[in-house]
Amino acid sequence: MVMRPISIYRRSFCFRCNSTVAHSNHEPVTQKARNFMETTTTSTAIFQCNSQISKLARNGNLQEAEAIFRKMSHRSIVSWNAMISAYAENGKISKAWQMFDEMPVRATSSYNAMITAMIKNKCDLGKSYEFFCSIPEKNAVSYASMITGFVRAGVFDKAECLYAEIPVKFRDPVASNVLLSGYLRSGKWNEAVRVFEGMAVKEVVSFSSMVDGYCKMGRLVDARGLFDRIHERNVITWTAMIDGYFKAGFFEDGFDLFLRMRREGDVEVNANTLAVMFKACRDFGRYREGSQIHGLVSRMPLEFDLFLGNSLISMYSKLGYMGEAKAVFGVMKNKDTVSWNSLITGLVQREQISEAYELFEKMPDKDMVSWTDMIKGFSGKGEISKCVELFRMMPEKDDITWTAMISAFVSNGYYEEALYWFHKMLRKEVYPNSYTFSSVLSATASLAALIEGLQIHARVVKTNIANDLSVQNSLVSMYSKCGNTNDAYKVFSCISEPNIVTYNTMISGFSYNGFGKEALKLFSILESTGKEPNGVTFLALLSACVHVGYVDLGWKYFKSMKFSYGIELGPDHYACMVDLLGRSGLLDEAYNLISSMPCEPHSGVWGSLLGASKTYLRVDLAEFAAEKLIELEPDSATPYVVLSQLYSLVGKNRDGDRIRNIKKSKRIKKDPASSWIILKGEVHNFLAGDESHLNLEEITFTLQMIEKEMEMISLGHGSSFQ
DNA sequence: CTTAGTACTC
Numbered sequence: 001m002v003m004r005p006i007s008i009y010r011r012s013f014c015f016r017c018n019s020t021v022a023h024s025n026h027e028p029v030t031q032k033a034r035n036f037m038e039t040t041t042t043s044t045a046i047f048q049c050n051s052q053i054s055k056l057a058r059n060g061n062l063q064e065a066e067a068i069f070r071k072m073s074h075r076s077i078v079s080w081n082a083m084i085s086a087y088a089e090n091g092k093i094s095k096a097w098q099m100f101d102e103m104p105v106r107a108t109s110s111y112n113a114m115i116t117a118m119i120k121n122k123c124d125l126g127k128s129y130e131f132f133c134s135i136p137e138k139n140a141v142s143y144a145s146m147i148t149g150f151v152r153a154g155v156f157d158k159a160e161c162l163y164a165e166i167p168v169k170f171r172d173p174v175a176s177n178v179l180l181s182g183y184l185r186s187g188k189w190n191e192a193v194r195v196f197e198g199m200a201v202k203e204v205v206s207f208s209s210m211v212d213g214y215c216k217m218g219r220l221v222d223a224r225g226l227f228d229r230i231h232e233r234n235v236i237t238w239t240a241m242i243d244g245y246f247k248a249g250f251f252e253d254g255f256d257l258f259l260r261m262r263r264e265g266d267v268e269v270n271a272n273t274l275a276v277m278f279k280a281c282r283d284f285g286r287y288r289e290g291s292q293i294h295g296l297v298s299r300m301p302l303e304f305d306l307f308l309g310n311s312l313i314s315m316y317s318k319l320g321y322m323g324e325a326k327a328v329f330g331v332m333k334n335k336d337t338v339s340w341n342s343l344i345t346g347l348v349q350r351e352q353i354s355e356a357y358e359l360f361e362k363m364p365d366k367d368m369v370s371w372t373d374m375i376k377g378f379s380g381k382g383e384i385s386k387c388v389e390l391f392r393m394m395p396e397k398d399d400i401t402w403t404a405m406i407s408a409f410v411s412n413g414y415y416e417e418a419l420y421w422f423h424k425m426l427r428k429e430v431y432p433n434s435y436t437f438s439s440v441l442s443a444t445a446s447l448a449a450l451i452e453g454l455q456i457h458a459r460v461v462k463t464n465i466a467n468d469l470s471v472q473n474s475l476v477s478m479y480s481k482c483g484n485t486n487d488a489y490k491v492f493s494c495i496s497e498p499n500i501v502t503y504n505t506m507i508s509g510f511s512y513n514g515f516g517k518e519a520l521k522l523f524s525i526l527e528s529t530g531k532e533p534n535g536v537t538f539l540a541l542l543s544a545c546v547h548v549g550y551v552d553l554g555w556k557y558f559k560s561m562k563f564s565y566g567i568e569l570g571p572d573h574y575a576c577m578v579d580l581l582g583r584s585g586l587l588d589e590a591y592n593l594i595s596s597m598p599c600e601p602h603s604g605v606w607g608s609l610l611g612a613s614k615t616y617l618r619v620d621l622a623e624f625a626a627e628k629l630i631e632l633e634p635d636s637a638t639p640y641v642v643l644s645q646l647y648s649l650v651g652k653n654r655d656g657d658r659i660r661n662i663k664k665s666k667r668i669k670k671d672p673a674s675s676w677i678i679l680k681g682e683v684h685n686f687l688a689g690d691e692s693h694l695n696l697e698e699i700t701f702t703l704q705m706i707e708k709e710m711e712m713i714s715l716g717h718g719s720s721f722q
Numbered sequence: 723c724t725t726a727g728t729a730c731t732c
Contacts, residue, residue: 115723144723144724148723172723173724175724177724181725182724184725206725208725211725234725236725238726239726240726240727243726243727244726271727272727272728273727276726276727278728279727306728307728309728310728311728311729312728338728340729341730369730371730372730373729373731400730401731404730406731435731436731439732
C-alpha cells in the first residue's frame with residue numbers, strides 16, 4: 001500500500017469549532033499577518049489586510065480576522081464590508097449588524113454585504129426586503145441578492161416582480177441565473193425553460209444549471225446535447241454532466257467524460273469533481289479506477305478537503321479495502337463525524353465489530369448514525385442485548401434508530417420483541433417510516449399474526465407511504481404467510497410497478513398456501529413482462545410443483561435454471577427438488593440427486609429426504625438421512641421424532657424405544673407451544689396450558705375492536721384470483 | 723449576487 005499525501009483545505013465542516021463553513025486548520029496568528037497589522041497606513045497595506053480578513057473568514061477563522069481588523073490603524077470601506085461578510089459567513093448576524101451600524105461611511109457595497117448577510121442567515125424576508133428598499137443607490141448586486149432571498153424562500157412571484165423591476169442598466173445574467181436555478185431546484189421545469197429561453201445573455205452558469213437540470217430529469221441525451229453545443233464550460237458544467245451519467249447508471253460514459261475533461265485541460269478538476277468520481281467508483285464497485293484517480297490526486301497540485309477525504313474513505317470502506325480506508329483516515333488532519341462513520345460502516349460491513357466498536361468509543365462527536373451503525377453491527381453478530389444496551393444509551397433517537405433496533409430483533413428471530421418495540425416507538429410518538437413497516441410486517445408474517453398484520457396494514461393505509469414498493473411487498477408477504485392468499489393477491493394486483501421481489505413473494509405465497517397452479521400461472525405472466533426471474537423465483541416455482549405434484553415440470557424448471565437463465569443452483573433448490581421427488585415416491589432418484597450435489601447438502605435437503613422416507617416407509621434412507629441431520633443439527637428433535645414414528649409404523653417398536661431413549665438422554669426437548677397477544681401496546685406471552693395471567697374478558701373486547709378496524713381497511717379494488 | 727458535490731435504516 002502506497003501512502004499518499006493528503007493536504008486539507010477550505011470549505012468543509014469543522015467539528016472542532018462547530019462552524020458550518022469549512023476550514024482546514026486552526027493555525028495561530030502568522031508572522032505574515034502580524035506584519036500586515038503593523039503597517040496599515042499605506043493603501044496597499046490596507047488592501048492586503050482586507051484580503052487577509054476575507055480569506056480567514058472563508059476558512060472560518062473569525063478570531064484572527066477580528067484581530068487583524070482591530071489592529072488596523074487605517075480602515076477602508078472594504079475593511080468594514082469584509083467584516084460584515086466575515087460575520088455573515090459564520091452565522092453571526094448580530095455582529096454583522098454591529099459592524100454595519102458602527103462603520104463611519106457606507107457604500108452600496110456595504111448595503112449589499114448586509115442584505116447578503118441577511119439572506120444567508122435566513123432572516124425574516126419582510127425585514128430583509130425592508131432593508132433592501134432602504135438602500136439608497138441599488139445596483140445589480142443588490143437586486144440579485146434580494147431575488148436570491150425570495151427564491152430560497154420559494155416566493156417565486158415576489159422574485160419575478162422584483163426581477164421585472166430591475167432598471168435596464170442593472171440587468172445582467174446573474175439575476176436570471178438565480179431565477180433559473182431556483183425553478184430547476186424546485187422542479188418547476190416549464191418556468192425554468194421560460195426564463196432560460198428569455199435570457200438576453202446566457203453564460204456558463206446558466207448553461208451549467210440547465211445541463212444539471214436535464215440530468216436531474218433523467219434527460220441525459222438533452223443534457224449532453226446542450227453540453228456539446230455550448231462554447232464555454234467550467235468545472236461545474238463538467239462535473240454536473242459527469243455526475244448526471246453516474247446518477248443515471250452509466251459508469252463508462254461518466255468515466256470517459258472525466259478522462260476527456262482532464263485531457264482537454266482547459267478546466268482543472270477540483271475537489272468536488274473527485275468526490276463525484278470516488279462516489280461513482282464506490283457505487284459501481286470500481287476499485288481499480290478509484291485507486292487510479294486517488295493516485296492521480298497526489299500528483300496534482302490540487303488540495304484536499306473533507307468531502308474529498310470522506311468520499312475516499314467511503315469508497316475504500318464499501319469496497320472492502322479497509323487498509324486503504326484507514327490510511328486515508330489516518331492522514332486526514334481534520335476529521336468530522338462523517339469520516340469516522342464511514343470507517344465504522346466499512347468495518348461493520350466486514351463484520352469487524354470489535355475494531356468498529358473501538359473506533360466508536362474513541363470517536364469524539366458521535367451522532368445518531370454512529371450509534372445506529374453499531375447497533376446494526378452487533379445485530380449482525382447476534383448480540384441483541386448489546387444492541388438494546390446501546391439503544392438505551394443513545395442521547396437521542398429518531399425513526400431510523402428505532403427501525404434499526406426493531407429490525408435487529410427481526411433479523412435475530414425475536415419477532416415478539418420487534419412488535420413490542422414497535423408499539424413502544426408509537427407510544428413515544430416517533431413516526432414509523434417505510435423501513436419500519438417492512439420490518440414489523442415481516443415480524444408479523446413470521447409469527448403468522450394476521451390480526452397484528454391487519455392493524456399495521458390499517459396504519460400503513462393511514463400513512464402516505466402505502467405506495468412504497470417494499471411496504472407493498474411486505475404486505476403481500478404478510479398476508480400470504482398468514483394464510484390469507486386472497487388479500488395477498490388483492491394487494492399484489494394493486495401494485496402499480498411490481499418488481500421481481502413482488503412476483504417472487506406472490507408466487508411463493510400461492511405456492512405454500514397450496515395454490516400451485518396459480519403460482520405456475522403467475523410465473524408465465526412474469527415471463528411475459530420481460531422481468532428476469534432469479535434464484536428465489538425458481539425456489540417458489542419448485543415448491544409450487546411440490547404442491548401440485550408436477551415432477552416432470554419441476555425437473556424442467558430445475559434443469560432450465562442454469563442452462564436457460566444462467567442462475568446458480570443452491571442447496572435450497574436441491575432441497576426442494578428432493579422434496580418433489582421424495583413426495584412422488586421417487587426416493588432413489590432423490591438420493592442420487594443429493595449424491596450429485598456440487599455444494600454441501602444442508603439440513604433442509606436431508607429433512608426432505610427423511611420426511612419422504614417416512615411416508616414411503618424406507619427405513620434405510622430414513623436412518624441415513626436422520627444420521628446426517630443429527631450431525632448437522634444435534635439439538636433438533638425432528639430426526640428423533642420422525643424416525644421413532646417410522647419405526648412404529650413398520651412395527652419396529654424396539655428401535656422406536658431405543659431412539660426415544662437416546663433423545664431423552666441427550667435432553668432434547670420439543671419447544672413448548674406458545675402464543676401471544678398485544679393488549680394496549682404490551683405483548684403478552686403465554687405457553688400452552690397456561691391460563692393464568694390474562695383477563696379473558698379484556699381479550700375478547702380487544703378482539704372485537706380489532707374486527708371493527710379490519711372492516712375499515714381499504715384494500716383497493718383489485719380483482720380476486722378466485 | 724448565481725451553478726456541481728461526501729456518511730447512516732431495508
